Amino acid sequence: MAEQVQKDPSQVEIPERLPLLPIRDIVVFPYMVLPLFVGREMSIKAIEAALAGNRTIMLAAQRSLEVENPTPQDIHTVGTVGMVMRMLKLPDERIKILVQGLSKARIEEFVQTEPYFSVRIRQLPEVKVQGQSLESEALMRTVKEQLERLVSLGKVLMPDVMVVIENLQDPGRLADMIVSNLGLKVEAAQEVLEIQEPIPRLRRVSELLASEVEVLSMQQKIQAEAKGEMDKTQREYFLREQLKAIQKELGELDERAEEVAEFRKNIKDAKMPEKVLKEAEKQLKRLEKMHPDTAEAATVRTFLEWLVELPWSKKTKDNLDIKAAAKVLNEDHYDLEKVKERILEYLAVRKMKDKMKGPILCFVGPPGVGKTSLGKSIARALGREFVRISLGGIRDEAEIRGHRRTYVGAMPGRIIQGIKQAGSSNPVFMMDEVDKVGADFRGDPSAALLEVLDPEQNHAFSDHYLGVPFDLSEVMFITTANLIDPILSALRDRMEIIEIPGYSEEEKLGIAKRFLIPRQLTEHGLTEKQITFTDRALHRVINEYTREAGVRNLEREIADVMRKVVKKIAEGDDRLYTITPASIPTYLGVPRHHSESEEKKDLVGVATGLAWTESGGDIIHIEATIVKGKGALTLTGHLGAAGAIPKDGPSAGITMATALASALTNTPVRHDIAMTGEVTLRGRVLQIGGLKEKILAAKRVGIFNVILPKKNEKDLADIPKHLLKGMTCIFAETMDEVLSAALRRVPARRGVHAKSAAPSRRSTMSRRPVAAAPSKRH
Numbered sequence: 001m002a003e004q005v006q007k008d009p010s011q012v013e014i015p016e017r018l019p020l021l022p023i024r025d026i027v028v029f030p031y032m033v034l035p036l037f038v039g040r041e042m043s044i045k046a047i048e049a050a051l052a053g054n055r056t057i058m059l060a061a062q063r064s065l066e067v068e069n070p071t072p073q074d075i076h077t078v079g080t081v082g083m084v085m086r087m088l089k090l091p092d093e094r095i096k097i098l099v100q101g102l103s104k105a106r107i108e109e110f111v112q113t114e115p116y117f118s119v120r121i122r123q124l125p126e127v128k129v130q131g132q133s134l135e136s137e138a139l140m141r142t143v144k145e146q147l148e149r150l151v152s153l154g155k156v157l158m159p160d161v162m163v164v165i166e167n168l169q170d171p172g173r174l175a176d177m178i179v180s181n182l183g184l185k186v187e188a189a190q191e192v193l194e195i196q197e198p199i200p201r202l203r204r205v206s207e208l209l210a211s212e213v214e215v216l217s218m219q220q221k222i223q224a225e226a227k228g229e230m231d232k233t234q235r236e237y238f239l240r241e242q243l244k245a246i247q248k249e250l251g252e253l254d255e256r257a258e259e260v261a262e263f264r265k266n267i268k269d270a271k272m273p274e275k276v277l278k279e280a281e282k283q284l285k286r287l288e289k290m291h292p293d294t295a296e297a298a299t300v301r302t303f304l305e306w307l308v309e310l311p312w313s314k315k316t317k318d319n320l321d322i323k324a325a326a327k328v329l330n331e332d333h334y335d336l337e338k339v340k341e342r343i344l345e346y347l348a349v350r351k352m353k354d355k356m357k358g359p360i361l362c363f364v365g366p367p368g369v370g371k372t373s374l375g376k377s378i379a380r381a382l383g384r385e386f387v388r389i390s391l392g393g394i395r396d397e398a399e400i401r402g403h404r405r406t407y408v409g410a411m412p413g414r415i416i417q418g419i420k421q422a423g424s425s426n427p428v429f430m431m432d433e434v435d436k437v438g439a440d441f442r443g444d445p446s447a448a449l450l451e452v453l454d455p456e457q458n459h460a461f462s463d464h465y466l467g468v469p470f471d472l473s474e475v476m477f478i479t480t481a482n483l484i485d486p487i488l489s490a491l492r493d494r495m496e497i498i499e500i501p502g503y504s505e506e507e508k509l510g511i512a513k514r515f516l517i518p519r520q521l522t523e524h525g526l527t528e529k530q531i532t533f534t535d536r537a538l539h540r541v542i543n544e545y546t547r548e549a550g551v552r553n554l555e556r557e558i559a560d561v562m563r564k565v566v567k568k569i570a571e572g573d574d575r576l577y578t579i580t581p582a583s584i585p586t587y588l589g590v591p592r593h594h595s596e597s598e599e600k601k602d603l604v605g606v607a608t609g610l611a612w613t614e615s616g617g618d619i620i621h622i623e624a625t626i627v628k629g630k631g632a633l634t635l636t637g638h639l640g641a642a643g644a645i646p647k648d649g650p651s652a653g654i655t656m657a658t659a660l661a662s663a664l665t666n667t668p669v670r671h672d673i674a675m676t677g678e679v680t681l682r683g684r685v686l687q688i689g690g691l692k693e694k695i696l697a698a699k700r701v702g703i704f705n706v707i708l709p710k711k712n713e714k715d716l717a718d719i720p721k722h723l724l725k726g727m728t729c730i731f732a733e734t735m736d737e738v739l740s741a742a743l744r745r746v747p748a749r750r751g752v753h754a755k756s757a758a759p760s761r762r763s764t765m766s767r768r769p770v771a772a773a774p775s776k777r778h
Contacts, residue, residue, distance in 0.1 A: 019050050019119075020116070020118065021059055022075050026189075029177075029193060032080075037096055042117070043116070045115050047097060049116060059082045060107065075117075076190055078107075078124070080104055080193070104126075106122050108122050127196060135199065139206065140174055143202060146206060147209060153220055161177075164177065192208075263304050267308055270307070271312060276307065284304060306465070313425070318382050322344055334514060338718075339363070342359075358475050359476060360478075361479070363479070366549035369550040371480040388432065389432070395438040396445065412466060413448075416465070416470065425471065426475055429476065431449075433481070434449075435481035435482060435484070450494065501549070501693055502692075504723050505543070511551050521562070524559070524562045525566070526565070533561075536580070536581045537580050539581075547593050549693070561588065604662050605662050606662070607656075610676040611676075612689065617696050617700075624660045653685075653686070654675050658743070667743045670742055670744060673707065673742055674697075674707070676707075676709075685734060686711070688708075691719065692718070695719065706728070
């Protein structure tokens with residue numbers, strides 16, 4: 001039922017105490033007429049109380065829209081006194097009222113909170129502006145122009161409202177009228193309502209209008225750009241459709257249909273496994289339904305290209321001629337018999353059994369010994385494709401497994417990329433620097449390699465990008481490392497470790513003559529008629545200009561000599577250049593390494609030890625001296641970290657003990673003997689590692705007598721006989737045997753019975769001089 005006010009609301013007297021109606025989403029201004037829907041029980045009772053009186057009610061905005069049952073603290077203190085002009089009850093038990101704002105008022109006190117709010121108010125009469133100042137006139141014109149600009153940008157205002165605003169000359173009324181029709185947020189409108197002075201209030205309204213103009217201008221610009229892009233897309237679509245119609249009339253194939261047909265043919269030719277084939281066909285159907293210019297279509301297209309280009313069924317046929325393979329390996333590499341034998345064994349088994357898993361080898365050795373080039377030779381001997389990747393420094397698991405297709409710029413991991421590059425499913429796949437793989441928050445690449453290098457798992461290797469399994473079981477994986485310790489233990493367990501130690505001087509000489517010099521002749525455009533190296537010259541380069549386990553620096557020095565010869569020939573001095581030991585400094589400068597060799601005479605407290613390093617073997621001099629003190633032992637240099645780890649580093653236990661025994665007994669140590677081995681507190685000599693490198697180190701500096709642990713006697717079988725030529729190996733089980741061999745004279749001591757050395761095994765082949773390498777002193 002509707003009720004209508006018969007009296008003029010402007011004539012209504014406003015009492016000091018009024019019922020309060022909290023409003024959620026709007027601020028009511030004076031002279032504003034608007035409908036309100038009321039549903040809360042306390043609000044309905046407030047309206048009923050107003051209707052029971054003179055129809056006036058206090059209208060105040062809530063501070064938060066979400067509060068269902070507001071308290072006095074949730075309601076703004078400044079609001080508007082309104083008159084309920086009409087009231088209509090709705091079927092859903094809500095009521096609809098039409099109210100008109102009469103005057104601003106401030107809530108002084110909440111007189112009642114139940115069953116509705118009743119408040120005591122103080123009216124805030126409008127401040128009258130005395131006269132029409134220049135500032136108020138300019139401000140009103142600016143505000144009206146801003147409002148017109150807002151309407152031109154698309155803001156909807158009723159025409160009759162615009163007429164009223166245009167005719168208003170009171171700044172306060174003008175500000176209230178504009179804000180009440182702008183649809184501002186409650187906070188902004190409430191801020192304007194609470195400003196009493198007309199001019200500051202109108203100035204604030206001008207600021208709000210300026211902000212609205214900027215927002216609508218940007219909105220209009222965005223809409224214009226979007227419309228332009230849409231018009232361009234529609235135009236391209238219509239042109240494309242017209243082109244298709246023309247092509248159809250001319251009998252030409254549709255480009256998309258042609259692309260799909262080509263993919264379908266390639267998928268069939270790839271002879272994919274059933275699971276992969278289903279995924280390829282599924283993605284091809286998706287591509288058929290997509291617009292060719294969409295980003296998703298490009299992603300699917302790239303994925304299908306990877307699928308069809310991978311060698312799912314392509315493989316090379318192994319060369320099973322063992323003699324021919326042995327010939328290839330011998331042509332490319334000097335010595336390395338153990339590695340060559342392992343490859344020939346694999347070929348022999350393949351000859352007997354057609355289907356077998358590829359071996360997973362790990363070549364461990366110092367830099368420059370030919371680990372990577374050995375992989376190339378293995379591929380050539382087997383007749384397989386060769387792929388090489390470097391794992392040094394990678395830290396992201398996605399480098400191995402690939403990125404998921406949901407990422408922008410996603411691509412398969414380096415394993416799948418290498419397989420695609422090889423073009424066959426059974427290449428020789430070399431992964432260099434497996435001991436230098438890192439790890440961070442993106443995952444551990446070493447853990448991802450576990451699946452790749454596990455014969456029980458890699459038959460169904462899953463790359464994140466592909467999302468389908470790829471069979472890696474026929475790939476021959478070869479990894480390389482300088483050190484075995486940094487490799488993840490679980491990964492190390494999956495590989496067959498083959499150690500490639502450093503080369504002796506004789507081996508380096510043979511490698512230089514057979515491989516390095518011919519290769520550098522070719523690279524520098526020279527022939528043997530223009531330059532030759534004598535063996536003694538090569539010996540001097542090896543001993544005085546390089547100090548390495550491999551031959552990388554040796555080849556660099558040979559190239560340096562050839563460059564200087566090429567320069568002379570280019571200048572007109574074309575003749576045969578014979579490189580002799582005397583002429584080496586002319587080409588390479590002053591020798592960089594000098595041989596300390598062994599001590600020139602027997603000394604007390606000085607023993608020569610043998611050490612293993614990343615670049616091969618080396619010698620160390622351990623010195624001990626006696627000074628006045630309290631009986632304490634003082635260690636200098638790095639000796640504190642030298643012992644207690646069998647088969648690692650210097651293994652200087654017996655060397656330290658010999659130096660101490662020599663100093664305490666004032667007995668000189670033989671200068672022509674070197675030693676290596678750990679020792680226990682009871683005098684037992686423990687086994688060590690790096691035997692070949694240590695013997696080579698002694699031989700390089702001209703020491704031909706070495707004391708070794710008895711338990712290492714069996715390891716001599718793995719050392720080529722030509723390396724032992726001229727060497728005398730003394731094997732000791734106890735420290736007594738070491739001292740018997742190392743000291744020139746062991747005086748009898750109380751409780752200790754000295755005896756002469758009784759070596760278990762002695763090689764007494766003829767000695768010959770060997771160039772020396774510098775030693776380390778600790």
